[in-house]
Each structure stands twice: as C-alpha cells, then as structure tokens.
Amino acid sequence: xxxxxxxxxxxxxxxxxxxxxxxxxxxxxxxxxxxxxxxxxxxxxxxxxxxxxxxxxxxxxxxxxxxxxxxxxxxxxxxxxxxxxxxxxxxxxxxxxxxxxxxxxxxxxxxx
Numbered sequence: 001x002x003x004x005x006x007x008x009x010x011x012x013x014x015x016x017x018x019x020x021x022x023x024x025x026x027x028x029x030x031x032x033x034x035x036x037x038x039x040x041x042x043x044x045x046x047x048x049x050x051x052x053x054x055x056x057x058x059x060x061x062x063x064x065x066x067x068x069x070x071x072x073x074x075x076x077x078x079x080x081x082x083x084x085x086x087x088x089x090x091x092x093x094x095x096x097x098x099x100x101x102x103x104x105x106x107x108x109x110x111x112x
Contacts, residue, residue, distance in 0.1 A: 014052055021051040021079070023064050028073060030086045038089065043082060050078040 025032060036044045054060070056076045063074050073080040 017052045017054065017057070018048065020057070020060050020064070021048060024060065024073070024077070024079075025083070025086075027064060027069070028071060028083050028087065029090075030083055031090055034090050034093075035082075035086045038082070038086060043085075047079045047082045054078055 022032075024030075025035060035047075038044060054077075056078075059074070059076045063069050063076075073083040077083070
C-alpha cells in the first residue's frame with residue numbers, strides 16, 4: 001500500500017506549484033534570501049504550503065505569462081500579503097543578496 005502524499009502525481013504537483021511560486025517571486029522582485037528569513041522561515045513554509053494547496057493554478061500561469069501584469073501580487077494569490085511584506089522589508093532595509101560578514105573580524109581569523 002502506498003502513501004498518496006509520496007505518489008508521483010502528488011510529487012509532480014508539489015514541484016510544479018513550487019516552480020510557480022518561484023516564478024512569482026522572481027516576477028515580483030522578491031529576494032528569496034529575504035523571504036526565507038521572515039518569521040525565521042515559518043512564513044515562507046506557510047506560503048509554500050498555501051501555494052501547493054492553491055486552486056488558482058491556471059490564473060497564476062496566465063498572470064505569469066502576461067507581459068502586462070503589474071509588478072504587484074495578483075488579488076487571486078493566497079500569498080499576496082506575504083509577497084507584499086517581503087517587498088516592503090527589502091525596500092526598508094534596501095536588501096541586496098550580499099554576504100554581511102566582515103571577513104577581517106578577529107573572531108573569524110584562525111587562532112594559529
């Protein structure tokens with residue numbers, strides 16, 4: 001007896017939905033590094049789960065395929081508020097994907 005959650009159709013659905021969410025984030029300018037840090041990753045996990053369970057797949061695909069789509073999350077998207085929050089965090093912190101580590105800091109130098 002197999003578990004439905006691990007069947008090929010379900011795995012393909014999860015991967016397809018994850019790809020749509022990644023495309024949506026890219027289209028909206030959401031930095032994945034910022035998104036996974038919101039609420040210590042819990043918000044990203046919840047957003048990914050909402051995307052997997054979303055019933056607006058065709059609307060999402062059409063929106064992503066449209067060249068005229070505005071650079072803001074569509075109203076049908078269950079992650080609209082999450083994406084808006086991520087963009088606001090990026091604007092507030094002027095977040096860029098960089099390494100915020102001072103490699104010359106004494107604590108990072110070898111002790112030998």
